Amino acid sequence: MAEQRTLILGGARSGKSIAAERRLAAEPEVLYVATGGDDSGNAEWAERVAKHQARRPASWGLAETIDLVPLLESAGPPMLIDCLTLWLSRTMDSLDVWSDLSRSDLVDQRIAELADAWSGTSRVVVAVSNDIGSGVVPADAGTRLFRDLMGRLNTTISLASDEVLWTIAGRTLPLT
Template sequence: MADRTLVLGGARSGKSIAAERLLADVPDVVYVATGGDDAGSAEWADRVAKHRSRRPASWGLAETIDLVPLLETPGPPLLIDCLTLWLSRTMDALQVWESLGRADVVEQQITRLAGAWSSTPRRVVAVSNDVGSGIVPADPATRLFRDLMGRLNTTISLASTQVLWTIAGRTIPLT
């Protein structure tokens, strides 16, 4: 069975750095960036540059939200950063923001992703935001996102061999 690690944490908690450290000694990791292109945003460009500067030059890059084919095929380890952006972009692609009643389509994608995660032949580390510990969002779309994020994190967590939680740069194993 492949090693499947989920690294959870709040915004700027150090979860990406923790995930990168787990694979630091592996020369042929494929870094899977799910954020997409936010052309014209200096803040986004700065975030991307910081992530790139930390990665070894030998690591590959795949910029996609189509994670299932990557998980289903053999190959080098994957570092998926992050599932939160995967969910947001999946909701965009499926036009769920415009029609919240379409949440079941996202649920199907979560189930499909979890199936591929559970059976992947690769070593894989995924980063995800823990968004359910804050206040209840004021609007229905953000509440739906929060709920789906919780479902995604729970589903992937239960199919993982290791789950880590980061807070203030510290990493705590969850058992």
């Protein structure tokens, strides 16, 4: 059984999702929460989704949503959230932050609500998130805001987690 609340961080294509799936592989039932949404017509996205689906046991349930708080607040099987980066992007979309960057305080509210639900969940939960703050400073204000919010989200969830792991090149290391 995994720790109660585990956050798995890493760069793009580092093996985060596979590491998360392995942590819950022995569970007979898991709720896989896909936050990416439906990107209809995008063949590359469809291929990525198909690969994720093929790896998951048939007994795992699926919820495709960014409305994570009710799921965290409800009882149920272990939950895998893949991923918080897409949750943030879609939350920014839903709040129209991309066209009005001054609305970022609304995202901070959502991050706080998510962190409260994460801290109080009775479920075993594993979340995947990208660490995007190690690169160059983005040239445009919207991408800088996303990077900053992603850093705040990862820090907030990390500090409310029982375990935080870093994945690089398919290897997963504990962060203490």
